[in-house]
Amino acid sequence: MPNKFLFIILLAISIQSQAQAKETAADNYKAYCVQCHGMEGNGKGVNIRDMSVQPRDHTDAKSMSGRSDETLFKVIKEGGSSISKSVLMPPWAGTLSDEEIKDLVQHLRMMCKCKFGT
Amino acid sequence: MKRYFLVLLLAVSGNSLADGMLQRDCASCHNITGPVAQTLKKAFAKKGPDLSYAGNKYRQEWLVSWLQKPTRIRPAGMYYGDHIKPGAKSDEIDPATLKDHIAISNADAAAVAAELMKLKPHDDLIAKEKIEPGSIDKQMGEMNFDKFWGCMACHLIEPEYGGMSGPELYTVAKRLQPEFIASFIRNPQAWEPKTWMPNKGASSGSIQKFVQYFEVLGKESANAK
Structure with a gap:
């Protein structure tokens, strides 16, 4: 009987620590994306002045609908060069979990108010 | 013998004074004791770089010199999101939101730098x-x-x-x-x-x-x- 209680307590602690470890897409966007893609997600971040290639405007439904969710996942995880785009977009695999990247892709869909191919 | 004792006492009190300064003055903006920020909430709230691994990171001579005459190292502050605003061409740094680091005396800088160099967890x-x-x-x-x-x-x-x-x-x-x-x-x-x-x-x-x-x-x- 005490073993069962211990198990439940351990399970609860583990669920809680997992919940703390995963950040929201909004916070991840604020931390890692805004520096280049801008406070408004329009590609006009504080870093862009000297860039040879400008960051994507995440509010542009036309260009964002040209990218599948899989491509967006890949470019966030592995960086711009993984889809033959600029190295200025870094890989975030060392920072974000796959689950967080999936959430970010959905966050981008919310920002562009678009889906792939629409 | 007494002289040795006095020197030892001064050395110990000098160290503890610097340690006191770290805990009292530096710790209000810097994490001195670790652990480093494990969540974005804590990372966003940082007012200055984490110093809990300062001894692994900085050059001591630079610390001594910089603490006497600090200059800005991060153009957009610690969390850049707190110091930018939308501008005509792109987001811009809002200088009004940035605070300068305090300057301290040569003796204090030397003592603080010596204490910081002891922090080597990595x-x-x-x-x-x-x-x-x-x-x-x-x-x-x-x-x-x-x-x-x-x-x-x-x-x-x-x-x-x-x-x-x-x-x-x-x-x-x-x-x-x-x-x-x-x-x-x-x-x-x-x-x-x-x-x-x-x-x-x-x-x-x-x-x-x-x-x-x-x-x-x-x-x-x-x-x-």
Whole structure:
């Protein structure tokens, strides 16, 4: 009987620590994306002045609908060069979990108010 | 005998005074004791760099000099999001939101720097790095940094060129130990799990080139003064 209680307590602690470890897409966007893609997600971040290639405007439904969710996942995880785009977009695999990247892709869909191919 | 005792007492009290200053004055903006920020909420709230691994990171002589005459290292502050506003062409730094670091006396700076250098929780990470002697042509270094790896997106390599969200790098060789620079580039998250700096998967060879390039930049910025 005490073993069962211990198990439940351990399970609860583990669920809680997992919940703390995963950040929201909004916070991840604020931390890692805004520096280049801008406070408004329009590609006009504080870093862009000297860039040879400008960051994507995440509010542009036309260009964002040209990218599948899989491509967006890949470019966030592995960086711009993984889809033959600029190295200025870094890989975030060392920072974000796959689950967080999936959430970010959905966050981008919310920002562009678009889906792939629409 | 009494004289030795007095010297010892002064040395001990000097250390504890510096330690007191760290805890009292520095700890209001810096994390001195660790652990480093494990969540974005804590990372967003940071007012200054984490100093809990200062002894693994900084060059002592630079700390002593900088603490007496601080200059801005992160153009957009600690969390850049708190110091930017929408501008005509792009988001801009809002200087009104940035605070200058306090300056302290030579004696205090020396004592604080000595205390900070004792904070070395990551000797293990530092021991993994070996800095090879060598130099790099400035143009080659810049090409590696800007074009091949795209690091200029976030870092200034001269006062008027590069990105703003990261620390400037034209004085980084003077500020930081080369092994720390190498280790942080190799795995930024091993030091700061929530840092804005991505792990770009740079090879050991590229990391050596970065360190050599920063040396070149440092010498150039010193000559410019």
